[in-house]
Amino acid sequence: MVDLLLTPEQQRYQELARKFTREKIIPVAGTYDRTGEFPWPIVEAVKEIGLNCMTAPKEYGGPELDSLTISVIVEEFAYGCAGVATTLGGNGLSSYPVLIAGNEEQKRLFFGTLVAGGLGGFALTEPGAGSDAGAVATVARRQGDEYVINGTKCFITTGAMADIFIVFASTNTALKHRGLSAFIVEREREGITIGHEEHKMGIRASNTVEMRFKDVRVPAGHLLGREGEGFKIAMQTLDMARPIVGAIAVGVARAALDECINYVKSRRDGGRPLASEQLVQFKLADMAMKVETARLMVRRALALKGAGLPYSKESAMAKAYAADVAMEVTAEAVAIMGALGYSKDSRVEKLMRDAKITQIYEGTNQIQRIVIANHLLRG
Ligand SMILES: Cc1cc2nc3c(=O)[nH]c(=O)nc-3n(C[C@H](O)[C@H](O)[C@H](O)COP(=O)(O)OP(=O)(O)OC[C@H]3O[C@@H](n4cnc5c(N)ncnc54)[C@H](O)[C@@H]3O)c2cc1C
Structure with a gap:
């Protein structure tokens, strides 16, 4: 049976991450964006909710979350700030090679360091x-x-x-x-x-x-x-990590959409509320469809991974599609919000700058298209 709904446990993690984002990330995201300082207080705080090393196996003291659950959490963190989500995601990215190829002693060393609060x-x-x-x-x-x-x-x-x-x-x-x-x-x-x-x-x-x-x-x-074996380990790591970049992209895009919805409801130009313009409504609908599709692609890639099925192509697709969506949706949000969208007084200006990296790191979107095409042409 195809199950597109989150389990009760995944919903609990989503709520936990959403609350953390609301309380610890959103209030300071603008400050970190301005100063470029490292968000140590958030890194410290995430330990308190046990999400500092989500991939760490239980036997080494970690929560051993599956990748789909991690994507749900990361989307929430990125909704608050993609920079913070990238920082908090570093432990996951670096742990994949150890999960893939590490022996007992190496896992003890690596996860021992991260579970104790290391980066x-x-x-x-x-x-x-x-x-x-x-x-x-x-x-x-x-x-x-x-x-x-x-x-x-x-x-x-x-x-x-x-x-x-x-x-x-x-x-x-x-x-x-x-x-x-x-x-x-x-x-x-x-x-x-x-x-x-x-x-x-x-x-x-x-x-x-x-x-x-x-x-x-x-x-x-x-x-x-x-x-x-390093190249193989690196490629398998990137397969695992790319949908998580997709989740960051979805979080950024969703934040831009929410900012837009709030804006058009309150903005009146020439007496008419912007939300009453059909052109604006169509744009919002298109943005929402893209965000939903990107999230489905992320979760499908990770569902395949969770089921032990091949997912390299779907991983590349999820990353590339979600990253392109993040770029399109944030740029559209800036357009809809006009001069305010272009100003640092709005949140969407930061979101558009943050979205760009999702097209670049963990393999550019051009490289993802090469990966996808290779899969298509191989069969
Ligand atoms: C903020 C940030 C954080 C990062 N974090 C890490 C990290 O933690 N660890 C790490 O190891 N790396 C990290 N990276 C590096 C990142 O993964 C690389 O930047 C990325 O893989 C692209 O490599 P490049 O910048 O050298 O671009 P290049 O390889 O020089 O590519 C330049 C352009 O050419 C295109 N291109 C290249 N080859 C082809 C081809 N065969 N066909 C078509 N187009 C092609 C690319 O798509 C791109 O548009 C990070 C990068 C950034 C910006």
Whole structure:
């Protein structure tokens, strides 16, 4: 039977996240957007409701939530602020490689750190390796019982704040992407320095930095899976993470729609309420249909994942579609709200800037279309 409704437990999590967003995120979202400061008080507060590491298995002290439930929670956080949702989502993204390929000891180390309140980071992108993850130039050379990592990563979310990272490095450069490997690297390891911090258009409540690795030594036991499995682990991680980006996009789009609805109900121009204009009503209806469709696509991808079925194509579709919807709906919201929409006095100005990142990170929407087309043409 197809069940498109949330379970009572999922509804409880939705309510919990909605209340948290209303009380802890919305009142300060504008301030973080202006200052670009890291939202430490929110990071601290989310621990109190047990949602700081939603993917952590129960045996390591986590809530072990399924991905669909996580998407419901993330949509709520993003409704309040996509930058905060990105920050809070970092622990999920960085934990997927460990869930995919980690052994008992690695899971204990990684989830032990995050469940205790630590932050995780996912370090794949490099100056010469963005969309083409196989071009990673960071190397990890085996020396006795250790690997020595050298290289530079860029655009790493929470890079300056996180306690533990998944770092992708080549253990055999001649093999290109087949030589890529994934490592757990703690922040305190000698040789890690934080470089340039990005000053971003949107999601300004998230921290994005360059990271340099100079002769960083990690125990050989920090290699996830086997040498050469890094690319596969990275791609599986992105499959898992993309619908969550879709959920962020849905949250942003829904917030823009709600702002518009409130605005057109109260705005009177030339005596007539804007809400009475049929053109405006049609626009709102179109925006609402897109938000609903995007959410359904996110949940369908995650329902497939939950059922253990292939979902890579649907994951890419959900991310690309929801991100495009977020961009369209926020731009439409700015248009409907006119001069106020373009002003920093309105919330939709921030929403439009925040929406843009969902088309870029975790694989640009162009790359998602390549993934989708490859699936279509393969069959
Ligand atoms: C705010 C932010 C946070 C991020 N967080 C992280 C993080 O935590 N960890 C991490 O590892 N990375 C992170 N990234 C990096 C992000 O995943 C990359 O920026 C993204 O994958 C695109 O890579 P690029 O910027 O190098 O673009 P490029 O690969 O240089 O692409 C430039 C343009 O060319 C297009 N393009 C490239 N190749 C093709 C192709 N084959 N066919 C058609 N079009 C193509 C792209 O779609 C894009 O439009 C973050 C980025 C940002 C902006």
